[in-house]
Amino acid sequence: xxxxxxxxxxxxxxxxxxxxxxxxxxxxxxxxxxxxxxxxxxxxxxxxxxxxxxxxxxxxxxxxxxxxxxxxxxxxxxxxxxxxxxxxxxxxxxxxxxxxxxxxxxxxxxxxxxxxxxxxxxxxxxxxxxxxxxxxxxxxxxxxxxxxxxxxxxxxxxxxxxxxxxxxxxxxxxxxxxxxxxxxxxxxxxxxxxxxxxxxxxxxxxxxxxxxxxxxxxxxxxxxxxxxxxxxxxxxxxxxxxxxxxxxxxxxxxxxxxxxxxxxxxxxxxxxxxxxxxxxxxxxxxxxxxxxxxxx
Numbered sequence: 001x002x003x004x005x006x007x008x009x010x011x012x013x014x015x016x017x018x019x020x021x022x023x024x025x026x027x028x029x030x031x032x033x034x035x036x037x038x039x040x041x042x043x044x045x046x047x048x049x050x051x052x053x054x055x056x057x058x059x060x061x062x063x064x065x066x067x068x069x070x071x072x073x074x075x076x077x078x079x080x081x082x083x084x085x086x087x088x089x090x091x092x093x094x095x096x097x098x099x100x101x102x103x104x105x106x107x108x109x110x111x112x113x114x115x116x117x118x119x120x121x122x123x124x125x126x127x128x129x130x131x132x133x134x135x136x137x138x139x140x141x142x143x144x145x146x147x148x149x150x151x152x153x154x155x156x157x158x159x160x161x162x163x164x165x166x167x168x169x170x171x172x173x174x175x176x177x178x179x180x181x182x183x184x185x186x187x188x189x190x191x192x193x194x195x196x197x198x199x200x201x202x203x204x205x206x207x208x209x210x211x212x213x214x215x216x217x218x219x220x221x222x223x224x225x226x227x228x229x230x231x232x233x234x235x236x237x238x239x240x241x242x243x244x245x246x247x248x249x250x251x252x253x254x255x256x257x258x259x260x261x262x263x264x265x266x267x268x269x270x271x272x273x274x275x276x277x278x279x280x281x282x283x284x285x286x287x288x289x290x291x292x293x294x295x296x
Contacts, residue, residue, distance in 0.1 A: 008084055017070045027064070
């Protein structure tokens, strides 16, 4: 546990599970915000499921069983905010979460995603971690909206979830509607219509947001080669990547990279002064993965 305070706690949860179906049931003790940072997993609680990946927040039900499956290789890494009473009340007021409501999976704004990455870097100073955790929780809660209830058949929900898992598993792939429709067992028209109806987003917008969320994490982790990063995530060029990045985040990738370097330098200085030792080296830019998926 990275932080344990009455206002908010912070857990760093890393799973190295191979490709697998749903495992044994587990429990949560209290209200939490699950913020995936890397990898893809499928969360199932009651009869509801969600495909979890970077750029979103998962809001599970407390004191209820849940299971997790991993449709692609690589496991996952999540930051989990354990909400104190005040934040739990804000969450309930924001999303009107009651004991009968399903677990929710919501996209978070990119400014919230930036706050999450700052939180991931704020190590070694308890006051700094607590302040960043509270700021992150507030930012994420402020970015969440009550999703419109959209009736759909179980088959349509399964097809949309499969499309989400396929895209999240290989975001660098040049997807087409025909290809996704074949993977999901429906026509391109049906998939595009149901995806927008159930998620409130087009497939292209979903893919772009996912690629940018992954890029944000890579830049925060020290990825230096912007051209390689752009191409490895499926953007056609460095300029295409920069334009989309600036459009959604209001800053260029190089500016975010510079901010991340400054944040890492401050953390390193704090750790050296406290005798915490050296940090791990920056992570390299991502490499494309295969497209095999397990769905169960």
